[in-house]
Amino acid sequence: xxxxxxxxxxxxxxxxEVTPPAFEIARQIASDDGAKLEAAIYDxxxxxxFQRGRMMPPDGLDTLRPHAAILLGAVGHPDIPxxxxxNGLLLPIRRSFDQFANVRPAVLYQGVESPLxxxxxxxxxxxxxxxxxxxxxxxxxGFVHEHHDQELxxxxxxxxxxxxxxxxxxxxxxxxxRNTKRKVTSITKSNAQGFSMVLWDRVFRExxxxxxxxxxxxxxxxxxxxxxxxxxxxxxxxxxSNLFGDILSDLSAVIxxxxxxxxxxxxxxxxxxxxxxEPVHGSAPDIAGTGTANPLAAIFSAAMMLEHLGLPAAAAxxxxxxxxxxxxxxxxxxxxxxxxxxxxxxxxxxxxxx
Numbered sequence: 001x002x003x004x005x006x007x008x009x010x011x012x013x014x015x016x017e018v019t020p021p022a023f024e025i026a027r028q029i030a031s032d033d034g035a036k037l038e039a040a041i042y043d044x045x046x047x048x049x050f051q052r053g054r055m056m057p058p059d060g061l062d063t064l065r066p067h068a069a070i071l072l073g074a075v076g077h078p079d080i081p082x083x084x085x086x087n088g089l090l091l092p093i094r095r096s097f098d099q100f101a102n103v104r105p106a107v108l109y110q111g112v113e114s115p116l117x118x119x120x121x122x123x124x125x126x127x128x129x130x131x132x133x134x135x136x137x138x139x140x141x142g143f144v145h146e147h148h149d150q151e152l153x154x155x156x157x158x159x160x161x162x163x164x165x166x167x168x169x170x171x172x173x174x175x176x177x178r179n180t181k182r183k184v185t186s187i188t189k190s191n192a193q194g195f196s197m198v199l200w201d202r203v204f205r206e207x208x209x210x211x212x213x214x215x216x217x218x219x220x221x222x223x224x225x226x227x228x229x230x231x232x233x234x235x236x237x238x239x240x241s242n243l244f245g246d247i248l249s250d251l252s253a254v255i256x257x258x259x260x261x262x263x264x265x266x267x268x269x270x271x272x273x274x275x276x277x278e279p280v281h282g283s284a285p286d287i288a289g290t291g292t293a294n295p296l297a298a299i300f301s302a303a304m305m306l307e308h309l310g311l312p313a314a315a316a317x318x319x320x321x322x323x324x325x326x327x328x329x330x331x332x333x334x335x336x337x338x339x340x341x342x343x344x345x346x347x348x349x350x351x352x353x354x
Contacts, residue, residue: 006040006069077283187245204218
């Protein structure tokens with residue numbers, strides 16, 4: 001039996017409520033397919049920060065490195081600035097393990113209503129591929145005269161030809177594998193950002209010339225935001241920088257019904273390091289502890305993890321079961337207009353799997 005060691009970090013808020021059942025579902029289905037998932041649970045969180053002054057131990061990255069994958073719940077607490085929680089845990093993992101491809105699917109599932117009128121199930125089926133290790137989130141810069149009247153903050157975006165080329169190429173290869181619309185849309189802002197985004201545009205054209213069978217489109221980010229709302233069904237694979245991809249992927253989640261359905265993967269395609277899988281919804285402190293969080297984003301993320309581990313049949317079973325629960329429209333959490341609990345949705349997915 002093939003065995004995979006999974007680092008499970010429930011984190012904060014609703015991450016603690018949705019991550020354990022998502023892992024348990026993945027573990028059971030993997031077992032049915034002849035694979036074994038072993039969980040190593042790490043209680044690195046805002047509570048850990050309150051106790052120790054840091055989000056994870058000094059050797060946290062070395063602890064994670066031997067694992068086959070990481071399943072993360074969420075990080076964030078109202079009493080800790082977000083830059084502290086993110087830069088203390090999430091972003092170091094992404095950068096240190098070269099998880100340069102942040103992959104965020106957005107599907108309008110049967111049984112789910114979009115806030116946009118006139119859209120039917122399946123009309124929206126896109127993936128936002130976000131550069132994940134440099135760009136606007138490179139953390140290059142600093143403060144001068146900090147905490148004084150004349151304080152100055154400098155934040156520098158970092159775009160390398162290597163980083164831009166590999167994320168764009170990842171987007172084209174994904175479009176080739178998906179075999180849906182076979183289209184890649186590049187998001188840029190080269191009319192205002194005359195260096196970084198001009199480089200992005202040039203590299204996009206160079207890579208696109210190698211994929212003649214795939215349709216291409218290049219949009220300024222403001223036009224892209226408008227067209228995500230105006231014509232979301234026209235997108236297939238969207239490739240964007242760290243900042244633009246972050247914003248647009250949240251928008252894509254909302255137009256497909258709920259951020260509670262939005263899964264994501266932070267991928268190191270070389271597989272030198274573990275990749276990390278997480279729901280997009282964050283720790284949601286406003287509903288944490290109420291038992292009403294939607295677990296489907298975490299469950300879809302766990303399915304993406306199985307796919308990455310080379311267990312596509314197990315991943316497909318989970319995906320089908322979650323889609324069936326949505327299509328039946330009987331059990332659904334408040335974010336989808338229902339009154340079901342987290343546990344009831346988890347149980348419904350398990351029943352669909354059975």
